[in-house]
Structures are given as C-alpha cells and as structure tokens.
Amino acid sequence: MEDISLHILDIAENSIRADAKTIEIIIARDFEQGLLRIEVIDDGRGMDAATLARVRDPFFTTKHKKTGLGIPFLSQAAELTGGQVTVDSGPGKGTRVTATFHWAHVDRPPIGSMAETILTLIAGHPDREYIYEERAGDRVFRLDTREIKNDIENVPINTPEVLAAIRNMLKEQMKFEM
Amino acid sequence: MAKLTIADLKKIKEEYHANQALREGGFRVKITVHMGTCGIAAGARTIMNTVMEELAKSDKKDIAITTSGCAGLCSQEPMATIELAGEPPVKYIALTEEKMRRIFTEHVMSGKPVKEFALVQGHETTY
Numbered sequence: 001m002e003d004i005s006l007h008i009l010d011i012a013e014n015s016i017r018a019d020a021k022t023i024e025i026i027i028a029r030d031f032e033q034g035l036l037r038i039e040v041i042d043d044g045r046g047m048d049a050a051t052l053a054r055v056r057d058p059f060f061t062t063k064h065k066k067t068g069l070g071i072p073f074l075s076q077a078a079e080l081t082g083g084q085v086t087v088d089s090g091p092g093k094g095t096r097v098t099a100t101f102h103w104a105h106v107d108r109p110p111i112g113s114m115a116e117t118i119l120t121l122i123a124g125h126p127d128r129e130y131i132y133e134e135r136a137g138d139r140v141f142r143l144d145t146r147e148i149k150n151d152i153e154n155v156p157i158n159t160p161e162v163l164a165a166i167r168n169m170l171k172e173q174m175k176f177e178m
Numbered sequence: 179m180a181k182l183t184i185a186d187l188k189k190i191k192e193e194y195h196a197n198q199a200l201r202e203g204g205f206r207v208k209i210t211v212h213m214g215t216c217g218i219a220a221g222a223r224t225i226m227n228t229v230m231e232e233l234a235k236s237d238k239k240d241i242a243i244t245t246s247g248c249a250g251l252c253s254q255e256p257m258a259t260i261e262l263a264g265e266p267p268v269k270y271i272a273l274t275e276e277k278m279r280r281i282f283t284e285h286v287m288s289g290k291p292v293k294e295f296a297l298v299q300g301h302e303t304t305y
Contacts (some may be wrong), residue, residue, distance in 0.1 A: 003219065006218050006223065009213070009218055009223060010215050013214070013218070013247065014247065016245075063247065063248065065248060065250055068215075070215045073219075116224075117221055119225070119227070120226045120245070121228055123243055123246065124213065124244050125209070151182060151187055152191065155190060155191055156241075159190070159194060160230070160234035161189075161190045165186045165190060169182060
C-alpha cells in the first residue's frame with residue numbers, strides 16, 4: 001500500500017464484509033508522544049479467539065482463497081516505524097483495529113487522500129454509516145453520515161451531487177489531506 | 179460536525195426531485211469495483227473515483243456502483259465487473275483510468291462491451 005489512507009480503506013472493507021452497520025475511523029496525531037494513531041472500529045460480527053489469534057498470519061483468511069494480507073500489511077507498515085497494530089474483537093462485539101506509527105520516522109507512509117477513501121466507502125456501500133474523525137492536537141474534524149443523511153432527508157447519499165458536496169466539504173475542512 | 183451548506187442542500191434536493199420523475203425504478207447498470215487488499219494495492223480506489231466522476235458527468239440516474247472483495251485473480255487487478263440488466267456480467271482486468279473511462283462510455287453508456295479489456299463474460303463469486 002502506498003499510503004495510510006489505502007490501508008484504512010482496506011481495513012474498512014473488512015468491516016463491510018463483516019456486515020458492520022456503522023464504521024468509525026479515527027486518525028489522531030499526538031504531538032507530545034510524536035505518534036499517529038489510526039483506529040477503525042466496527043459493529044460487525046467480530047471474531048472468535050482462534051480467528052483473532054491468526055489475523056497477523058498472511059496465510060490465514062476466512063475467505064475462500066489462500067492469503068489474507070490486509071492486517072499483515074498494516075502491521076508491517078506500523079512496525080517499520082516502531083509502532084504496532086492491535087486488534088480487539090469478539091463474536092457479536094464488533095472489531096477494533098488500532099495502528100500506531102511514529103510520526104517523524106523516515107518509514108512512516110504519507111497519510112494520502114482520506115477524502116478518496118471516505119468517498120469510496122460511501123459510494124460503494126451507502127447503506128452503512130460512517131463516522132470519520134481527525135484530531136491533530138486540539139483541532140478536530142468530524143464527519144458523520146447519519147447527520148448528512150438527516151440533512152438531505154430522502155435524497156440518497158450516493159447521489160452524485162451529494163457526493164460532490166461531501167467531496168468539497170472534505171477538501172475544505174480536513175486537516176490531514178496531503 | 180462538518181455540515182453541507184444550506185444552499186448546497188436546497189439545490190441538491192430540488193434537482194433530485196426534479197429528476198426523480200425520470201427514473202423508472204431499478205438500475206439498468208451495476209458497476210462493481212473489486213476492492214480487496216490486492217485491488218486496493220493495485221489502484222482500485224482510483225478506478226472507483228473515475229467511475230464516480232464519469233457517473234456525475236453522465237447525469238444518469240439508473241447506474242448503481244458498489245465494491246466487492248478479492249475475486250481470486252489478484253495479479254489482474256484492478257478489476258471491475260459491469261452488469262447490464264438482462265445481460266451476462268463482463269469482468270474487466272488490469273484497469274487504468276483511461277481504460278475505465280472508455281468502458282464507461284462504450285459499455286455502460288452505449289451497451290457495447292470493450293472486448294480488448296475484458297477477461298471473460300459470466301458470473302463469479304467474490305469473497
């Protein structure tokens with residue numbers, strides 16, 4: 001993966017396959033500790049202990065194929081910077097993937113375009129709800145598709161005009177767009 | 179919370195309701211962009227964005243877009259599947275933005291599959 005926003009898209013797609021209704025994505029820059037923390041939290045079906053124990057194994061997957069590289073790729077990227085990935089999950093409890101990166105490490109990938117990641121998720125699966133939050137010190141940006149859907153009433157959120165409006169809003173207000 | 183502006187919303191709602199009358203219910207075309215780890219690493223998000231752009235330009239209301247997982251042909255990513263109502267789906271491989279735009283114009287809009295970019299016609303299972 002070229003950048004962190006693509007890793008996030010990949011992990012969020014796992015949430016979609018796990019039938020999550022709501023997916024929360026948080027990117028937080030901690031200036032004091034020099035860390036970048038990424039969280040993807042879903043209310044999908046979750047994993048049992050045996051599955052959870054193997055999520056870092058690239059040759060483990062729950063699907064009918066031979067590899068499962070999403071979490072291993074993210075772990076590798078985080079660990080290269082001295083950070084790590086933790087996955088908390090339980091059957092029926094959803095899943096929380098947390099990745100930390102050392103911000104100033106030479107191997108930290110760029111954040112990339114979170115706007116494209118969020119729009120891809122909304123356009124591809126408009127029936128799910130997405131909460132996206134960026135924190136950089138005291139500055140916070142938050143997008144919640146439940147509020148947008150409330151504002152647009154009965155217009156579908158994946159209507160091109162709505163997607164274009166969301167794209168503009170993200171471009172103007174997001175902190176981490178690079 | 180970031181908000182869309184009132185002017186934005188009003189315009190969007192009015193346009194949507196004006197166009198709603200034109201829509202006959204159901205979708206004529208379904209575009210699926212494969213968004214597994216392999217697809218994403220190969221550039222599927224750019225393909226998805228291209229589809230969103232073309233869809234906005236086309237002004238069509240009967241085209242659905244979605245994403246799926248890995249189809250087991252990771253080396254051929256980015257891939258997309260185009261399904262026209264009543265016709266077998268066509269799977270396109272090794273996509274680029276340019277190829278996707280041509281597929282949109284010729285297949286999605288005019289109903290003529292772009293054979294040179296296609297892998298195969300027929301159904302599949304995605305995981």
